[in-house]
Amino acid sequence: xxAHFDVIIIGAGHNGLVCGALLAKRGKRVLIVEGSAxxxxxxxxxxxxxxxxxxxxxxxxxxxxxxxxxxxLEQQGLRFAATRMPTTALSAEGNHLSLAADAVAxxxxxxxxxxxxxxxxxxxxxxxxxPMLGAPPPRLGTDAWSDRIALLKLGWQVRRLGRRDMRELxxxxxxxxxxxxxxxxxxxxxxxxxxxxxxxxxxxxxxxxGTVLTWLMRQALESADGNTGLxxxxxxxxxxxxxxxxxATAAGAEVRTGTRVERVLVADDRVTGVVLGSGESxxxxxxxxxxxxxxxxxxxxxxxxxxxxxxxxVDHCRARGVTAxxxxxxxxxxxxxxxxxxxxxxxLLFSPSMAYLERAFDxxxxxxxxxEPALEITVPTMNDPTxxxxxxxxxSAVIECAPRDLRAGWDGSKDAYQALLLDRLEALAPGLKxxxxxxxxLTPLDLERRYGNRGGHWHHAELAFDQFLFVRPVPGxxxxxxxxxxxxxxxxxxxxxxxxxxxxxxLAAQAVLAKAV
Numbered sequence: 001x002x003a004h005f006d007v008i009i010i011g012a013g014h015n016g017l018v019c020g021a022l023l024a025k026r027g028k029r030v031l032i033v034e035g036s037a038x039x040x041x042x043x044x045x046x047x048x049x050x051x052x053x054x055x056x057x058x059x060x061x062x063x064x065x066x067x068x069x070x071x072x073l074e075q076q077g078l079r080f081a082a083t084r085m086p087t088t089a090l091s092a093e094g095n096h097l098s099l100a101a102d103a104v105a106x107x108x109x110x111x112x113x114x115x116x117x118x119x120x121x122x123x124x125x126x127x128x129x130x131p132m133l134g135a136p137p138p139r140l141g142t143d144a145w146s147d148r149i150a151l152l153k154l155g156w157q158v159r160r161l162g163r164r165d166m167r168e169l170x171x172x173x174x175x176x177x178x179x180x181x182x183x184x185x186x187x188x189x190x191x192x193x194x195x196x197x198x199x200x201x202x203x204x205x206x207x208x209x210g211t212v213l214t215w216l217m218r219q220a221l222e223s224a225d226g227n228t229g230l231x232x233x234x235x236x237x238x239x240x241x242x243x244x245x246x247x248a249t250a251a252g253a254e255v256r257t258g259t260r261v262e263r264v265l266v267a268d269d270r271v272t273g274v275v276l277g278s279g280e281s282x283x284x285x286x287x288x289x290x291x292x293x294x295x296x297x298x299x300x301x302x303x304x305x306x307x308x309x310x311x312x313x314v315d316h317c318r319a320r321g322v323t324a325x326x327x328x329x330x331x332x333x334x335x336x337x338x339x340x341x342x343x344x345x346x347x348l349l350f351s352p353s354m355a356y357l358e359r360a361f362d363x364x365x366x367x368x369x370x371x372e373p374a375l376e377i378t379v380p381t382m383n384d385p386t387x388x389x390x391x392x393x394x395x396s397a398v399i400e401c402a403p404r405d406l407r408a409g410w411d412g413s414k415d416a417y418q419a420l421l422l423d424r425l426e427a428l429a430p431g432l433k434x435x436x437x438x439x440x441x442l443t444p445l446d447l448e449r450r451y452g453n454r455g456g457h458w459h460h461a462e463l464a465f466d467q468f469l470f471v472r473p474v475p476g477x478x479x480x481x482x483x484x485x486x487x488x489x490x491x492x493x494x495x496x497x498x499x500x501x502x503x504x505x506x507l508a509a510q511a512v513l514a515k516a517v
Contacts, residue, residue, distance in 0.1 A: 004283045005031045005254075007512060008274055010261050010300065011290030011491065013041035017244035017255075018505030019288055019490045019512075021071055024251035026513060031282065032253055033274070035260035035452070038238075039245045041290075042451050042458065043500050045238025049438030051389040052329040055237035056442065056451075057458070058378055058396045059085070059347065061230045062221040062499045063240075064134070067506060071247045078243035081384035084229035086346035089193035090377075090428055094338030097189045101229075104190060111187045118184050125169045126219035128157045133220055133496040136479050136507050137469045174465070177211040178354050188353035196351040196374055199400070201498060203320050203462050205361030206354045214463050221501055230347055232383050237500065264289075264301045264487065271486030274300075286512055288488045290505075292453045292460035293317050293473045296491075301484065310483055313474040317493070318467065321444030321456030322364045324399040326421055329438035331392050334379065334429040341382075348377040350428060360401045367407030369417055373424065374400040392437075397425070404444035404456035414441060459498025460491050469495060480511035488512055 007023050009016045012034035020032040038044055042056040068074065089097040098105040101123075104115040131153065138150035158166055172180055177198035181191040195206040198215035205211075222229075233239035249255055260277040264287055273283035289296040293314050297303070303311045333341065336348070351357045351374040360370040376398040381388045388394050399421065406413060418441045426433045444456025453460055461473040471478050473493040480488045480495075490508030492498040 003031070005029045006284060007031070007286045007288060008033060008282055008284040009288045009290060009490070010274065010296075011035075011041065012039035012245070012255060012257065013290050013491070014043045014241055014244060014500055014502055015490045015492065015505035015508070016288070016290035017241065017248050018067070018071065018502045019290070019509045020253040020255075021244065021248040021251050022506060022509040023512060024248060024253040030248075030253040031284070032248060032255045033259050033261055033276070033282075034255065034257045037258050039255060039257060040238055040241030042447070043237045043241050045236035048327045048440035049329040052327075052392070052394055052438065053236060053387045054327040054380070054394050054396050054440070056325050056447070057237050057500055058232075058380065058398070059230050060233060060237065060240060060500055061228065062218075062501045064503065065228065067502050071244065073240070073243040073247060076243040076246040076250065078240055079234040080228070080231050081234045081380075082232045082345060085232065086343070087193070087230070088339065088343050088346060088348050089189050089352075090336065090339070090348050090350045091189055091352060092427060095189070096339055096343075097187070097193065098343070099190075099193060107187050107190050111185045111190055114184055115190070121165070121168070122216075123219060123223065125161070125165060125172075126216045127223050128161050128169060129216055129220040130223050131157050132469065133217065134503055136511065137472070137495050139479060140470050172212050173216065174209060175212045176207050176209050177215055178206040178358070180212055181206075181354065188355075192351040192353045192357055193349045195354045195357050196349050196376070196400075199357065199361065200376070200398070201323060201458050201463075203318070203322050203364070203457075204464070205358045207358055210464050213465065213468070217463065217497060218499075221496065221499065221503075232378075232380055234384055234386075236380060236384070236387060240500070261300060266301070266305050266484060269305075269485060271484060286486050286488065286515070288490050288508055288512060290491045292319060292455075292491060293477070293489070293493050294319070294454040295452060296489065297482075301487065305484055307483065310474070310476050313476065317473050318462045318464070319453070319455035319457040319460060319493075320364075320462065321404040321447060321453075321458065322361075322401045323458055324402040324444060325442040325447070326395075326397040326399055326418075327440040328395040328436050329388070329392070330395055330432070330435045331437055332435045333382075333393050334395060334432045334435065336429045344379045345382045348375075350375040350377070350424075357400075364401045364403035367403060367405060369402040369406060369413075370400070371420065373402070373421070375424070395425075397421075402443055404448065406443075406445075410443050410445045414443060417441070417443075458492070460493035463497050468497075472497065480508040481515070
């Protein structure tokens with residue numbers, strides 16, 4: 001007997017779970033199929049050493065509050081161990097800088113005075129982009145009134161900023177973050193920390209054109225988070241994806257873990273279901289893929305079902321991961337030089353200048369990892385002690401810049417790179433290495449192997465002008481539907497992009513419903 005569903009979703013990452021929950025709420029018979037033993041993907045929580053748990057994606061700050069409410073996630077157990085977490089820019093000399101939305105402590109008097117006005121204006125400009133990140137991108141070059149109206153709405157959002165702000169947005173949106181920050185501030189530490197947010201998860205240094213765009217998008221998505229700010233769910237990010245799983249099943253969706261999809265079935269140029277690794281066939285008129293585009297189109301579907309030009313576009317979609325993740329099991333709290341323990345409840349950035357960050361991004365261009373990486377550090381056990389045995393701690397760090405395609409190969413270089421990272425952390429927190437009981441280092445190659453994202457890129461496709469909005473991830477698949485009838489995308493490569501946002505899944509569900517399945 002072959003099981004029949006209305007919709008089959010490949011991948012139980014956060015976007016797949018959001019999509020499945022919303023479709024099930026609309027009465028569709030939904031199956032969510034996940035190859036791993038647990039849901040959540042990179043937004044899950046896993047045990048990396050006995051008693052020590054961590055999340056690959058370790059902070060929540062981009063999921064809209066309206067989506068959390070619509071799915072009833074707090075009724076499904078979502079709790080926050082911390083919200084509005086502060087950010088501290090670390091200095092190797094101990095002259096750290098505390099950043100908040102409306103103030104910056106210990107900066108130069110000129111920078112302290114300029115910072116509130118800059119952040120207020122930047123937030124206002126990003127707010128003009130927010131509506132287009134919460135709606136399907138319009139198609140270009142069509143005569144459809146829906147697309148024309150969407151473009152008019154986009155233009156109106158920019159126009160209603162007023163003449164001065166509209167001109168400023170048009171001036172800076174194609175700039176590099178380096179020049180924008182040089183125009184406004186003098187403190188290297190402040191500029192380095194802000195540039196880090198402009199480049200986080202990208203394959204672009206602060207001097208690269210378009211880094212203001214990535215920063216504006218990040219800020220625009222943050223504007224809809226209901227003032228939660230940087231947040232840490234109880235139980236790590238798995239606390240969020242567990243709540244999403246419960247929301248999906250409560251709505252009527254079926255979730256199968258440990259079940260790998262081998263290929264997507266096609267008959268008469270439309271999707272008819274999937275074949276599992278076990279050989280079992282599952283039938284459905286709609287399949288939604290939470291996998292990256294290359295896996296979806298080239299592996300699961302097969303290029304024989306696609307136009308040659310479209311296959312070329314998919315093959316050229318850039319997803320070159322340069323971000324690694326480090327987890328440390330510690331027998332005591334790390335002591336950072338001249339930093340209070342209360343600051344460990346927030347986010348720590350080590351990007352001491354834009355020049356430092358630019359040099360870090362230079363290395364991957366030549367197939368090398370940076371010998372002086374930029375770091376985003378959290379100590380999640382400061383807010384949630386359940387993530388480690390009593391009195392012990394977890395340190396979690398995002399590492400820039402380590403290319404997936406390391407010229408020397410990761411299999412023979414990983415131990416030396418791990419030692420380098422521990423040395424860098426030891427310089428910031430003397431005595432840390434003595435307290436390390438276990439280490440988990442996930443290079444981009446490890447991320448690809450563990451989560452299946454081709455290229456090891458967290459966002460499945462780099463965010464750049466030619467992979468943004470109307471053409472994300474590629475022309476012909478930018479509005480969630482694909483050239484094959486019944487096949488849709490909902491993953492991080494779809495609009496509006498990567499990060500634990502959930503809008504991708506919500507908008508994909510809308511696209512499926514619009515097809516009246």
